[in-house]
Amino acid sequence: MSSSVSATEAAKVIGTARERIDALDGQILDLVRERMAVSATVQEARIAAGGRRVHLSREMEILDRYRQRLGKPGTTLAMTLLELCRGRV
Numbered sequence: 001m002s003s004s005v006s007a008t009e010a011a012k013v014i015g016t017a018r019e020r021i022d023a024l025d026g027q028i029l030d031l032v033r034e035r036m037a038v039s040a041t042v043q044e045a046r047i048a049a050g051g052r053r054v055h056l057s058r059e060m061e062i063l064d065r066y067r068q069r070l071g072k073p074g075t076t077l078a079m080t081l082l083e084l085c086r087g088r089v
């Protein structure tokens with residue numbers, strides 16, 4: 001069976017797509033860092049007012065949002081993000 005694209009063509013498509021993936025990963029990582037900083041602001045304000053770092057009902061909302069958009073792996077991703085933002089509980 002003959003293939004419809006040459007190895008050179010495929011390498012070009014892959015190279016371009018990987019550049020885009022690297023750029024997207026850079027943006028995602030910057031956004032994760034920004035999320036961590038914003039989350040820290042919320043946690044510090046709550047703790048300064050005598051509250052707790054963790055707010056479980058809010059975390060449930062976030063887990064649900066990620067699960068609705070991405071399915072079960074979305075929940076895993078949200079749990080990892082929450083751990084990055086507020087540490088392990």
Ligand SMILES: C=C(O[C@@H]1C=C(C(=O)O)C=C[C@H]1O)C(=O)O
Binds near residue numbers: 055056059
């Ligand atoms: C940032 C908050 O504090 C904690 C961190 C959360 C987060 O990073 O999304 C969510 C709930 C809290 O456990 C918040 O209550 O909104």
